Amino acid sequence: MTAARRMQALGRLPVGQMNKTEEAYRQHLEARKFAGEIAWYRFEGIKLRLADKTFYTPDFAVMLADGSMELHEVKGAPGIFTDDAKVKVKVCAQDYPFPVIVAFPIAKKRGGGWEFVRY
Template sequence: MNNHRALGRLKSGQMNKTEEAYRLHLEELKIAKVIAWYKFEGMKFRLADNTFYTPDFAVMKTDGCLEMHEVKGFWEDDARVKIKVAADLYPMQFIAVKKRAKKDGGGWETELF
């Protein structure tokens, strides 16, 4: 069994390597005028009493639509549940992104919720 997991969570506001790589991707999209704005941990959603979800990136497209982007290397069960609940409760697109291996062409895979 392959258990490659971090020993602890990073402090709020700190990006891991995959999130930093995705931030660079978002910066390229902003320069190309595909998106207008993004913010790391820019929004927090209440899902229930004492239950919140903070997507990795809030992203505004150039047409003004907001999307919430969750960057994942792997999924914990609670994280998948939270993004699904948020997508049901709030009127915006929730998107999970995963870095694609270079041998598979690189870039980012997306999953819509």
């Protein structure tokens, strides 16, 4: 196991518990819900099979106000988006009828908010 992997493993939270970035994104979703853009969302609410013994659980399942569904993945920075995670997101977007949105926080000194990549 590489040093980077050991550090990632140490930082893992129990299933169902949000890290600080995910909590900030939940607040973003809540504001969008209050504005009427989102009808519903749930943290780690969907688990999708990609292949035998391979699953993908997006950070958030999101239903927009028009009833369409999106899957949202939250990463602390583009460099944290590992190759394994990218493959799972791309396979999910290809095999399922849901767009996958990857969200990265923008530093407050750069104006704050979120940067999105759509798959």
